Amino acid sequence: MSTLWPDHLFLVGCGNMAGQMLVRWLACGLDPARVTVLRPSGRAVAEGVRVISEYPATLPPGTTILLGMKPYQLADVAESLAPISDGEARLVSILAGTRLADLRQHFPAVRDIVRAMPNLPVGIGGGVTALCADERTAVEGYAAVEALMSPLGLVERIADEGQFNEVTALSGCGPAFLFRFIDAFARAGEAIGLSAEQAARMAMATVWGSANMAKQAADSPGVLADRVASPGGMTREGLNVLDADGRLLKLMTDTLTAARDRGEEMARGG
Numbered sequence: 564m565s566t567l568w569p570d571h572l573f574l575v576g577c578g579n580m581a582g583q584m585l586v587r588w589l590a591c592g593l594d595p596a597r598v599t600v601l602r603p604s605g606r607a608v609a610e611g612v613r614v615i616s617e618y619p620a621t622l623p624p625g626t627t628i629l630l631g632m633k634p635y636q637l638a639d640v641a642e643s644l645a646p647i648s649d650g651e652a653r654l655v656s657i658l659a660g661t662r663l664a665d666l667r668q669h670f671p672a673v674r675d676i677v678r679a680m681p682n683l684p685v686g687i688g689g690g691v692t693a694l695c696a697d698e699r700t701a702v703e704g705y706a707a708v709e710a711l712m713s714p715l716g717l718v719e720r721i722a723d724e725g726q727f728n729e730v731t732a733l734s735g736c737g738p739a740f741l742f743r744f745i746d747a748f749a750r751a752g753e754a755i756g757l758s759a760e761q762a763a764r765m766a767m768a769t770v771w772g773s774a775n776m777a778k779q780a781a782d783s784p785g786v787l788a789d790r791v792a793s794p795g796g797m798t799r800e801g802l803n804v805l806d807a808d809g810r811l812l813k814l815m816t817d818t819l820t821a822a823r824d825r826g827e828e829m830a831r832g833g
């Protein structure tokens with residue numbers, strides 16, 4: 564896997580999201596000596612990884628920078644980071660709602676800039692990472708970032724950056740929606756009379772088994788749902804509730820629309 568890794572990886576921020584990416588990279592063989600994390604708290608990250616809270620005077624040659632702080636901090640971070648980021652550095656941003664054009668404006672000297680949207684399950688190699696680059700980014704630079712993301716799970720190139728907020732709503736925010744679903748599923752089990760612990764255990768195992776089965780099956784999830792439902796049986800009555808007036812589909816569409824629209828507001832500086 565050694566060809567996956569940049570000569571040096573410089574993480575700006577290492578919280579929930581970038582932290583999970585780093586966990587997976589280290590588990591897959593990235594040498595911690597090749598990693599520097601800049602975080603204001605200076606809190607340790609992992610054995611062998613250097614943590615700093617002030618910007619260095621220079622970055623090592625062949626550095627890939629990962630922007631993993633909050634989107635609104637871009638201007639502040641760029642003020643210190645852009646002067647030490649030359650054309651040899653490669654920049655990857657996971658900042659939600661932050662366009663390639665904004666990144667280019669803040670880092671004019673950097674040639675290879677890739678916008679990425681990972682999600683939290685990357686930490687166990689079961690994530691989704693969407694990528695997008697503009698024409699100024701070299702083909703090899705884009706491919707190198709794609710290779711770096713490959714141990715994290717599914718990697719999808721998005722040709723049209725205009726779809727990046729839709730992608731973020733689906734896969735970037737998606738784990739939150741699914742965690743909420745699992746929680747509600749378990750609590751509904753409790754509401755109809757099961758113990759909280761047993762309902763939580765059984766809901767989780769049901770979701771896990773169904774997701775894995777759906778991933779392997781030749782048939783679509785829609786067909787699989789019908790296969791659970793015996794004519795005139797219990798499942799059909801339940802599905803009728805989810806399906807009435809397209810209720811579940813409408814709920815999910817409204818959820819993704821709200822998340823997508825927030826990304827558009829953020830891109831406008833909101």
Ligand SMILES: NC(=O)c1ccc[n+]([C@@H]2O[C@H](COP(=O)([O-])OP(=O)(O)OC[C@H]3O[C@@H](n4cnc5c(N)ncnc54)[C@H](OP(=O)(O)O)[C@@H]3O)[C@@H](O)[C@H]2O)c1
Nearest residue numbers: 576577578579580602603604631632633634657658659681
């Ligand atoms: N959470 C997700 O599921 C997810 C998914 C995709 C993309 N994202 C994107 O990932 C980014 C981080 O989100 P998160 O959920 O990981 O947030 P988080 O857990 O709050 O992490 C933010 C990180 O930024 C660091 N930081 C704070 N101020 C900084 C500064 N001035 N300069 C440099 N670093 C600074 C923090 O340092 P300390 O550790 O020292 O406090 C922390 O490590 C956001 O841009 C978000 O849009 C998040």
